[in-house]
Amino acid sequence: MAIEEEQEKLKAEFDSKLGPDAFHEGWQSLLKVDSAFFSASVSLASVPRRKSYLSRKEQVLIALAVDCAATHLYAPGIREHVTSAAKEGATRDEILEVIELSSTLGIHACNIGVPLLVEVLKEEGKYLEDITRPFDQTQQNLQQEFTEKRGYWHTFWEDFLRLDPEFFAGYLEFSSLPWIKNVEGTSGEGKGALEPKLKELVYCAFDAASTHLYVPGLKLHMRNALGYGATPQEILEVLEIATLLSLHTAHVAAPIIEELTGASN
Known part of the structure; x- marks a missing residue:
């Protein structure tokens, strides 16, 4: 199979599994310089989306928490997940609340x-x-x-x-602001934009990320999430989404490799 034909097939697979909106420069360069790793990365990233114990909107907000955390600050991912969250029905207040919750990491x-x-x-x-x-x-x-x-x-x-x-x-x-502020259009006055369970899962996401690995907080927020009704499968899915942070190694490096060496394959 010609290289261009193979890449078109892999891009079509990407679109079907992750959606065309998720395709950014990092993915594009990775497809050109290492199509086999591109394919393996797509397979890994698509597992949580396929199983979907969390809603698609919740998954995107969890991914946003990982990428916007002070220990990572992966701008392409932040842009991707804010865009995707809005398309999945997340409100501006819900997106901002993920930012507010994730900003507590420094404590x-x-x-x-x-x-x-x-x-x-x-x-x-x-x-x-x-x-x-x-x-x-x-x-x-x-x-x-x-x-x-x-x-x-x-x-x-x-x-x-x-x-x-x-x-x-x-x-x-x-730290209390997301838990007590009034948000227009929500069911509970003075409780913020997101349900308590999802708030706790956001904490789990950035505590579990490989850039942080804060064990006391992760255990605490897992316990809190369970108390708010989270299932083990939902918590596990948060950990799986946080694991996808490792793909950003290739997403940052591949464009540089392509620029400096060219995509010869």
Whole structure:
């Protein structure tokens, strides 16, 4: 089979499995420089779409969470998934809410760093009063407010709240917005645009991504998602979509290879 004919066949397969709107420069170059890997990549990427435990709109929003996370920021994917989400019926508010939820990733610097700081202080025998004193009334109120707005509490917040209630309060306001804001046209007032289950699956997506792999958060949000009615198959599908981040290696590299060496095959 001629090279052009083979590529046309593979592109038709891509369109049938992933949709023509998903075809961007990275895919196009990969098709030219390594058609076999292109085909294998399409097969992998199409599995969640074919099984569809999550709706197509939910799948696209999960993929957006992976690509827009601060640890990845894959602009071609962000553009693709925003476009696809809108075509699948996602509203502007729903798309923006994925961005808002994904923007909480940075707090993991504190979730990991503060317990380590406390561990070091204990080992050094320094500032023990600061890390053992009970919550004052302000801190108790913040803990209650967090629990009410976010729907859970976890022990990894306690040292953070104890050592810097001001920054904790700032993060509480920042992270709670998707859970409490009024969105026109939604069923529940003051609950944001997305259902709680999907919010928790968004957290799972960027925590599970290979650029982050934040185990405490992933386990917590899996538990929360189950509590909101998620099935194991839905959570697994989130992990499968997050796995597709690895395809971006070829999507970024293939155009460069094509430019510098030419597509000789």
